[in-house]
Amino acid sequence: MKIHTNGKLRSIVLPSGAGGLFYDWVALTRFSESAPDACGPRVYLRDADNREPDDLTVSVEAGISANADVEIREFTLTNHSSSARAIELTTYAEIALNHPAGDAGHPAFSKLFVQTSVTDGVLLARRRPRGMNEHWPWMAQCLIAENPSWETNRATFLGRGRTPADPAALDQTGALSGQTGNVLDPVLAWRCPLALGPNETKTVRLLTAAAADETAVLAAIRDATDALIPSSPTRAEELAATMLLGRKDRAVPASLAGSEVLHRFPLSGDELRVIATTGLASAGTREVIEALPSWRAVGLNVRIYVMEKSAVAVPEGVILTDPDSFSADELSWWLASAQLVVGGDLQPAESAPAGNAERVAFPDAPVTHEEPLQCFNGHGGFSADGREYVIPMALENGRLHLPPMPWVNVLANPQFGCIVTERGAGYTWSRNSQANRLTPWSNDPIRDPHGEAFYLRDEESGELWSPLPGPCPPRSAFTVRHGFGRTGFHSECLEISQDVEFLVPPEDPVKLVSIRLRNDGGRSRTLSLIAYHRLLLCSTPDRHHATLAWTDAEGVQHAANPRAGDFAGGRVFSFAAVHGAAATQVANNSSENFTGSGGLENPSAAAWENARGFGRDACFSRKVSFTLLPGAAVEIVIGLGEVMEEAEESRLIEIYSQPDAIRTTGTDAFWEKMLGGVRIKTPLPEVDLMVNGWLLYQNLACRIWGRSAFYQSGGAYGFRDQLQDSGALAALHPGLMRAQILLHAAQQFPEGDVTHWWHPAPMGTGMRTKFSDDLLWLPYLVDHYLETTGDVGVLEEILPFIEGPLLGEHEDEEYMKPAISKTTASVFEHCCLAIDKSLTKGAHGLPLMGIGDWNDGMSRIGREGKGESVWMGFFLFTILNRWIPLCRARGEDVRVRNYTAYRDELLVAINDAGWDGEWYRRAYYDDGTPLGTHTDDECRIDALAQAWAVISKAAPADRAEKSLDSLVRELVDPEHDIIRLLHPPFVNTPHDPGYIKGYLAGVRENGGQYTHAACWVVRAMAEARRTDEAARFLQRLSPIWHSRDAAAVAIYQTEPYVVAADIYGAEPHIGRGGWTWYTGSAGWYFRVAVESVLGLRVENGDTLVLDPRVPEGWPGFSIDYRTASGRTLHRIEVVNAGGAGNLEVDGKPVALTDGVARWDLLDDGTEHRVLLTLQRANN
DSSP: OEEEESSSEEEEEOTTSOEEEEETTEEEEOOOSSSTTSSOOEEEEEETTOOOGGGEEEEEEEEEBSSSSEEEEEEEEEEOSSSOEEEEEEEEEEEEEEOHHHHHHOHHHHHTTEEEEEETTEEEEEEOOSSTTOOOOEEEEEEESSSOEEEEEHHHHHOTTOOTTSOGGGGSOSOOOOOOBSOSSEEEEEEEEEEEOTTOEEEEEEEEEEESSHHHHHHHHHHOOSOBOOOSOHHHHHHHHHHHHOOOOOOOOSOOTTOHHHHHSOOOSSOEEEEESSOTTSHHHHHHHHHHHHHHHTTOOEEEEEEOOSOOOOOTTEEEEOGGGOOHHHHHHHHHTOSEEEOSSOOOOOOOOOOOOEEOOOOOOOOOOOOOOBTOOSSOEEOTTSSEEEEEEOEETTEEOOOSSOOOEEEEOSSEEEEEOTTSOEEEEESOTTTOBSSOOOOOTTTOOOSEEEEEEETTTOEEEOSSSSSSOOSOOEEEEEETTEEEEEEEETTEEEEEEEEOOSSSSEEEEEEEEEEOSSSOEEEEEEEEEEOOOBSSOOTTOOOEEEEOTTSOEEEEOTTOGGGTTOEEEEEEEEESSOEEEEEEEEHHHHHTTSTTTSOOOOOOSOOOEEGGGEEEEEEEEEEEOTTOEEEEEEEEEEESSHHHHHHHHHHHTSTTGGGSSOHHHHHHHHHTTEEEEOSOHHHHHIIIIIHHHIIIIIIIIIOBOSSOBOOSEEHHHHHHHHGGGTTTOHHHHHHHHHHHHTTBOTTSOBEEEEETTTTOEEEEEOBSSGGGHHHHHHHHHHHHHOOGGGGGOEEEEEEOOOOOTTOOEEEEOOEEEEEEEEHHHHHHHHHHHHOOOOTTSOOBOBTOSSOTTOTTSSTTSOOEEHHHHHHHHHHHHHHHHHHHHTTOHHHHHHHHHHHHHHHHHHHHTTBOSSSBOOEEOTTSOEESOTTOSSSOEEHHHHHHHHHTTOSOHHHHHHHHHHHHHHHEETTTTEEOSEESOOSSOSSOOOGGGGSOTTBTTBTSEEHHHHHHHHHHHHHTTOHHHHHHHHHHHSHHHHTSSHHHHHHHOSOSSSOBSEEOOSTTSTTOBOSBSSOTHHHHHHHIIIIIISOEEEETTTEEEEOOOOOTTOOEEEEEEEOTTSSOEEEEEEEOOOSSOEEEETTEEEOOBTTBEEEEOOOSSSEEEEEEEOOOTTO
C-alpha cells in the first residue's frame, strides 16, 4: 500500500490498484476497508483483436501534484511486438463526496444528493447541500488522451448484478454513453482508444482534483503539473497495509463476557490499535514508533500500546501497559483486538493463499416455467391465488435475466427477520434491524452483494456453484417465489433438482433455510452443501466490532459481541439438520480461511479446520457432505438465530431439526389469518391483487415489525409513522392498533411534544425535535380507532411520560435517552396535551411549522419560530372537529371553549391567508414570504394542501373544486401516471426551505410522486365524489400498473408487488420507482382503496357501513370481509345497475340511511350475504 498526500489531498493506493481519494475529511471516492476491490478505482485494457497481452507492458504511476490538490495517475503502455495494436483503456471510480461514515452508513441516501456534469472535457461532481451551513468540495476528473469518452451512471457501467470485476461496459467496444446529470448512482468512468505501432510507447494521464467550488476545481485541473510529492516511507506503508488489510488467525477465547479488559481498553470508533509485546527497547517497537508521525500525517488514528512495566516518557500516541495486569484469557483477547501485533522483529503482512475451487460452467438453459401468472410483465407475475409473486429467470448470453433492480422479500416477526433478494442475497437481524444486524445489510442495488451465501460442490469433479442466483450461480435458469413469510428458489443443474426456501416462523427468533436436492441422474453423486454467514452482531461492518465466533463439540456454531452495548447479552447460533442421507459436517468460523483470494464469488473453502473468528473475520461457515444415490433426495436445514438463554437455544434447535419442521411452522396459516380479512374483486385487478394481501403484508411485516427494507434500515419506531401504519389494522386486528397506540402515547414528554423516532428496549433512545405534526398523529389515530372499534376504554389506559432536557431556542433536535417519568396520565390526557401544545399561531393566524410538518424536508421554513404551515391548519382543524365532541362528552368545558374558539379562528385564517386564488398555499417562511403561490418559480403548488382542504372539510365547496382542478392540472402527469407532491421542484430558489432542496430535482419529496400523499389525493377525489378520477388514480398508484409490461418495467424498475415510497418526477428518471417496502404508503393505500373508494368501514365495533364512491361505468364489485375474530364472513356484492338503491342482508331488505348502507356487524360464526344495488346519480 502507498499513501500520497500534500497535506490536504490524500490518496491511498493498494497493490491491486484499488484505494481511495480523500480531501480533508471528505471521501471523494468510495473506499471500503472490508472490501477494498469492490469500489475501484479500476483500469481495464482490451485489445481490439483479442490478442494475448504477452508483448504489451503497462506501468502505472500515481501521486499528488506538488502545487495543486490534484492526483495524477499515469498509464504507460508499450507495444513490444512487430505489428500494430489497437488497445482500449477504460477507468472506473465510484463517487462518494461525503464523510466516509456517512457514505458507508446509508450509501443509497448519500447518492441522491450528487450531480455530475461535463465542462470542456472535464467531468465534474458536486454534492447538493442539505442546508445553508453545508459546504462540500467540488470534484473534477479529466483523461488526457485522444478521443476520450465518459460515463457517470454506475448502473449503466456495471450492469445489474455485476461488479467492477466484470462490468457490462466491457461487453461493448467504442465510446461510453456520456451520461451526466442526476444519475442517482454516480461514478467517474473514462475510455480512450490507443493505437500503438510496433515498439511504440504511449502515456495517458488521469487527473482528479478537488476544490471549494467549480471555478477553483477546473483551474486545478488546468494548472496541474507533473511534479509529484514523494510518498510516505516505504516501511510505514508496509506496516499500514498490515494494520488495514492484514489477516489475523490468532485463536480467541469464547468466554469473554464481563472481562475487565473490555472496559479498561474499549474499542473506539476510529482507532487503529498497535500492540508491541516486547517493550520499548525492541527493534519492532522502535519501528512502529518511528512510523507513527507518518501515519498520523495521512489521517490514520493509530494508538500504540507497549507492554512495558517501567514508567518513562513516551511520544504522544504511545501508551505503556503493564503485561502482568492481564489474565490469560484477557491477554488473548487483548492481542486479538489489535490491527497489528509487534514482537521483537516485525514482518510485513503475508499475502492471501491461492488455490480456489473450480467454478462450474454450464451451457445455457431456458427457464422451464409453465405456470400461468397473473399480470405477467416479462419478468414476473402473480400466482393464481395471488399469494406469491413468481419471477422466472432465464439465461441470456450466459447470464441470468435479472429484474432491473433488486426484487426482494421481507420476512419478519415482531422480534426477528431477514431480507431476501431475487439473487438470494440479503441480511438477518434480531431485536433491532438497524442496531443488531447479525449479518451485514447492503443497499447497493447494482451489485446486491452477499453477506450470506450457499454453495454446492461436486467432490468428484471439484465443480462449485450456488443453488441460488448468487453469488456464483451456474448457467441454469431459476424460478423465484416471494410469498408471505417465505421465499423459494427452484433450479436444475447437472441433473440435480435444487429447491431452496427461506422462512421466518411467526414467533421464534430464527431464520430457516431449507435446501432440498434430488439426484435426477443415473449415477451416484458425492456432494457438499456449504453455508456461509458473515457475522456482524452490531450496526455497521467496520473494523472495530469485537464479534467472536466458535463451534462447540456438538457442531453448533456460536457468536457473541461483548462490545455490542445494549445487545451484548445475545447468544447467536447456527445449526444444520440433515434428512434423507448420512452426512458428515465440518465447521469454520474464519472468513479469511473460507474465502481465500477468490472472495464469495469463488471461495477457496480450502481450510476447514475449526478456526475461530474475531471482528470482521468472524463468520459461520459449514460444509455438509453426503452421497446422493440416483433418484434419492436429501434436505439440509440451516438455522440462524439469536436468543438470550441457552435453554431457548436448545429448544429451537430441537424443534427445527426435526424432519419436515420447516413445513410445520404454521407460517402459511398465520399469514392467512393476518392478511385474509378482506378480499375484493373489482374491475381493477391491479388494485385487487394489492389489497388482497400484499399491502397488509408490506404494512405489517416490513413497516410495523421489521422496520427495515433494502433501501432503508432504521430499526426505530417513527412516532407518526408506525402509528399511521396501524390505522390500516383497526377493522381487522384492533388489538394490534390498540397496542401501537399505547406504545406511542408513552413516548410523550410532559410538555406535550414527543420523540420524532425512537429505538425500543433495550436501547430506549430517541430524537427529540421541533417537528410540528408528530404529536398530533396520536389524537388523530386514536379517534380513528374509537370510531372503528367503539373501544372507549383505551382512553382510560394510564401511561407514564418520558423526561429529558428541553431543546434550546436555536436547537432543532437532540438524540437522547429519556428517563421514564413518575408522572402518568390517561391516553385521553396524552391526546389532549398534544392538542394543547399545538394550538400555536403565527402572524397569519396559522399553526407554526417548527422544523417541519409532515414533509420533513421542509426543515427550515419555520426554524426561527415564525414560519407557518397551511397544511397543519387543515390537519389541526380535522382533529379539533373530532375531539371537541369527545371533550364535551367528558365534561372538559374549558378545553371545549378553547378548542372551539381556536378552530373557528383557524378556519378564517385558512381561507384567508391560505388561499391563493386557484389553490391553497403550502406555508409561510419565517420572514412572512408565502410558499406555494402562483408567482413562485419553484413549489408553486403542493398536493398536500389541496388534498387536505377536501379531507378536512375546511374548504368551501367552490374552493374545494378549484383546488382539486388545479391539482389535476398542475400535479397529475397523465403521460407517466404519477401525482407529484409539489411542482416545480426546488433547485435555485433564494429561500432555504430545508434539506428538501438538496435532493436532486424530481427525487423523493422534491417534485417526485410521494405515494403517501398521493393516496390522500385519491381520498380527496373520492370524498369529493369525483369517482372516475378517484378510481383512475387508485389504479395508477398500483405498482402493478407501473410494471404492466416489459416496457413499463424498464422504466419503473422496482418491485411490482409492493408500494414504492416515491416515483421520480423529473428527467432522466421520470417514472422510475424509488425506495420500496419501507413506506407508510402501503397502509394508506389499503385504507383509501377499501374505505374511501369502495366505501367499506366498520363503525363503533358493531356496524358495517358501505358508501361506495366508484365510477358509474363499473358494473359492480365484491368484498369478502371477515370479522376481527376470524369467525364470521360477510360476502358483500355491490351491483351498479341503476334504479333505486336498496340493501339486502341475508335476503332481507334493510333501509338505507341517507343513501348509505348500514347493517349490524354480526360475529356469530356463520356466513352472511349482503347485496347492495347502487342508485346512479341520474336516477
